[in-house]
Amino acid sequence: MKVLVVDDDNLVAVSLKTILEAGGRMEVPALGHSGREAVALYESLRPDVLLMDIRMAEMSGLEAAEEILKRHPEAKILFLTTFSDDEYIVKALNLGAKGYILKQDFEGIAPAIDAVLGGQSVFGGEIVGKIPVLLQNKEEFDYSQYDINEKEQKIIELVAEGFCNREIAEQLFLSEGTVRNYISVILEKLALRDRTQLAVFYYKNR
Amino acid sequence: MKVLVVDDDNLVAVSLKTILEAGGRMEVPALGHSGREAVALYESLRPDVLLMDIRMAEMSGLEAAEEILKRHPEAKILFLTTFSDDEYIVKALNLGAKGYILKQDFEGIAPAIDAVLGGQSVFGGEIVGKIPVLLQNKEEFDYSQYDINEKEQKIIELVAEGFCNREIAEQLFLSEGTVRNYISVILEKLALRDRTQLAVFYYKNR
DNA sequence: GAAAAAATGTGACAGATGTCACAAACTTTG
């Protein structure tokens, strides 16, 4: 079974190769170190599974995956991640990745690859619990039709998080009065009455 | 490695036992046929993984899982499902199940169990793609844990529609002062600060 | 650099909001 390993950090890539080949059932015919290499190596080797870091210079894992899946929709791509990059989970999911697992999780990686080959999708420990939350802050609302600028958008988001004017002022380095003025203008533009209606508007339009 | 198998349908349970033990690495010390049995067998056998049908008479897999996870939060529970019962996915997910896989997927089940033992969460083929959609179908929020009664729920809904106290009072045939008191109590119970946070809470929890 | 435009700020005001202590009306329970 061929597994292509791609990671920015050569040490990680080599370690993974060692771990995977230790079981005797997997072969790692090449190591890549960027998204660009991933695409090229995938084409030439046609591995059963692609195990790839999600963050890389030159071309991110996500971009590479998009490219590869465009040409090979059946590709089995498993992302490697650290604890820190939650925000990519949803993108990876929508892209059609077969999983999202933690680099730290050495013993867990080989079984994960097996499971993917068996047609499953795999997510590292805590990740699944986060998916519902991450999906909530999904799509961007299109404010363009309402003549709402960036700063106003930012204020809308903070109102929709339940912050009061003083807190919003602190976060944006404005005075409380200015925030009040902004909100006044926003309410006028959206034909709403108060900040609660603004929060409601925010959640209903997404 | 001990795997407890629980399925309504004895044929399925026996088949699973055969498949899992074929590899030589897994042992299936018992077969259960209901949620109730699952709970009892889990207690007596303490398996490494519990593989359980989600729909069963007597006590559903979900209820059994809830019970087991209450006592053993580290329990590794994997649900078996057919194509038809999508609606349970989200519940299983929130409950803390380690996966949700398809019965049909014979070859995939053993690797899935391995992956779960390796600390991963596993989802059968198409299931992951459905999660975003399923999460959108706003389920009823469970207020029971917060000691929120029906009238209070109604008021929460009206606040979340953006109505002011006077409007809420009119709709519920209460005085404005009473509505204020209600909201005051609700905010206290939910540990929120103001009506906007209440509206935010409402939309974030569904 | 001066003029114009945009962003930010201030202060005053009215009204809405949330809290609290307590009262009145109604319902349930013994």
Add this chain to the structure above:
DNA sequence: CAAAGTTTGTGACATCTGTCACATTTTTTC
């Protein structure tokens, strides 16, 4: 029925909110 509990209401109060007119500062444009 009486006591106890629940629901609904009131009034006072401090605070937050939204509006407005206008001032100040910063940035853009010519």
